[in-house]
Amino acid sequence: MVLRIDPDRMRTDFEQLAAMGGTADGGIARTTFSEAHFEARAWFLERGRAAGLETHVDSAANHSLRLPAGDRSARTLLLGSHLDSVRRGGRYDGALGVLCALEVLRAVQDAGLALPVALEAIDFTDEEGTLVGELGSWALTGELSAEILAAPRGGRDLLVSELARVGLTEEGLLAARRDPSTLAGFLELHIEQGPVLERAGTDIGIVTGIIGSSSFQVVFEGDARHAGTTPMEARRDAALGAAGFVLGVRETVTRDFPGCVATVGDIQIEPGSFNVVPGRARLRMECRSLDPEELDALELALAERARAEAATYGLEVELRRVGRWEPAPTDERVRAAIELAAGALGLTTMELPSGAGHDAQALAQVTPSGMIFVPSAGGVSHDPAEHTAWEDCVNGANVLLGAAVDLARSG
Numbered sequence: 001m002v003l004r005i006d007p008d009r010m011r012t013d014f015e016q017l018a019a020m021g022g023t024a025d026g027g028i029a030r031t032t033f034s035e036a037h038f039e040a041r042a043w044f045l046e047r048g049r050a051a052g053l054e055t056h057v058d059s060a061a062n063h064s065l066r067l068p069a070g071d072r073s074a075r076t077l078l079l080g081s082h083l084d085s086v087r088r089g090g091r092y093d094g095a096l097g098v099l100c101a102l103e104v105l106r107a108v109q110d111a112g113l114a115l116p117v118a119l120e121a122i123d124f125t126d127e128e129g130t131l132v133g134e135l136g137s138w139a140l141t142g143e144l145s146a147e148i149l150a151a152p153r154g155g156r157d158l159l160v161s162e163l164a165r166v167g168l169t170e171e172g173l174l175a176a177r178r179d180p181s182t183l184a185g186f187l188e189l190h191i192e193q194g195p196v197l198e199r200a201g202t203d204i205g206i207v208t209g210i211i212g213s214s215s216f217q218v219v220f221e222g223d224a225r226h227a228g229t230t231p232m233e234a235r236r237d238a239a240l241g242a243a244g245f246v247l248g249v250r251e252t253v254t255r256d257f258p259g260c261v262a263t264v265g266d267i268q269i270e271p272g273s274f275n276v277v278p279g280r281a282r283l284r285m286e287c288r289s290l291d292p293e294e295l296d297a298l299e300l301a302l303a304e305r306a307r308a309e310a311a312t313y314g315l316e317v318e319l320r321r322v323g324r325w326e327p328a329p330t331d332e333r334v335r336a337a338i339e340l341a342a343g344a345l346g347l348t349t350m351e352l353p354s355g356a357g358h359d360a361q362a363l364a365q366v367t368p369s370g371m372i373f374v375p376s377a378g379g380v381s382h383d384p385a386e387h388t389a390w391e392d393c394v395n396g397a398n399v400l401l402g403a404a405v406d407l408a409r410s411g
């Protein structure tokens with residue numbers, strides 16, 4: 001008999017969770033340590049307690065529910081994702097994975113299964129990078145360092161003030177490391193956030209590897225001057241360097257790094273007036289590759305392009321890397337468990353890489369890890385229009401359940 005989750009119970013929880021930080025356009029605004037984020041995390045612990053599960057919050061504010069094994073010294077199989085969202089996100093990114101993990105623990109408990117490992121549903125802190133990016137999973141795996149905290153993607157000042165505001169410390173973040181020998185593995189269910197599964201008409205994605213990415217702050221420096229009295233040929237206009245770089249990023253990647261992606265997601269022009277030639281342009285750029293050496297080469301090529309654009313317009317330019325998330329292959333045994341679980345449910349599967357970053361790429365550095373994808377309607381994500389059919393959500397949860405029990409039993 002194939003074990004299954006309780007879809008109605010999970011649906012009730014899904015709708016309740018989607019109301020926390022829910023926006024009028026059906027999206028989610030639940031950035032790290034926002035009021036809605038705290039509300040959602042407290043709700044998660046309360047749902048666990050209501051199910052008789054143990055709760056735990058570590059010194060990186062990772063929130064966990066635990067179903068212990070008979071042997072208290074048994075290793076732990078981690079299941080989970082993240083409850084934080086991007087500024088204008090969707091209802092499924094991260095949240096579905098945390099909910100399905102909770103539902104798996106409840107289904108195993110309801111079935112009275114005695115497993116040789118503990119199961120832990122975990123909500124990692126700051127996956128989306130309001131402050132750092134994969135902060136909680138990096139902390140748990142020990143990949144977080146003082147160097148990363150010194151120049152985080154969200155800015156050093158914001159990190160310091162937010163940690164103080166919520167009662168966390170850098171020491172605590174660095175002390176949240178868990179001994180990998182206590183872990184039996186990690187499984188993350190997540191929406192694909194791209195169009196591949198939907199286009200293929202496939203139920204379940206078995207993730208082969210998770211893309212690596214690097215984030216940069218890029219600052220072009222020119223001269224702020226009167227926009228009326230400064231001749232065009234006498235200008236050091238920082239906005240021109242920025243504009244050239246945005247187009248140069250696209251040209252460099254499409255011409256020289258097919259299969260990679262790069263994005264300039266934000267440009268701040270200073271002083272930002274009609275009648276002043278821009279003296280400074282601050283850009284936030286990220287680039288991604290499935291291969292670490294290719295990511296190195298991509299970083300260098302884009303830095304070179306920034307310097308070329310600066311030279312063209314007589315500007316200075318500074319690039320500062322504020323984050324690097326290493327590409328990570330998933331574990332073969334975990335992929336096999338996902339395949340087996342999906343097959344037992346009569347679901348179709350395909351292997352694919354993840355173009356999005358995930359906590360699983362941090363966990364993969366220290367313990368056998370894998371990811372289960374479910375289709376995203378139209379491939380849309382990081383937007384209120386993000387949607388996954390409920391049937392696909394239930395399929396994903398049942399595959400997570402089957403794979404988790406298989407991995408738990410096989411030790």
Ligand code: HGY
Nearest residue numbers: 127128355356357358
């Ligand atoms: O940026 C990403 O790929 C992920 O959604 N944090």
Ligand code: MN
Nearest residue numbers: 086093128382
């Ligand atoms: Mn995301």
Ligand code: MN
Nearest residue numbers: 093094127358
């Ligand atoms: Mn996510």
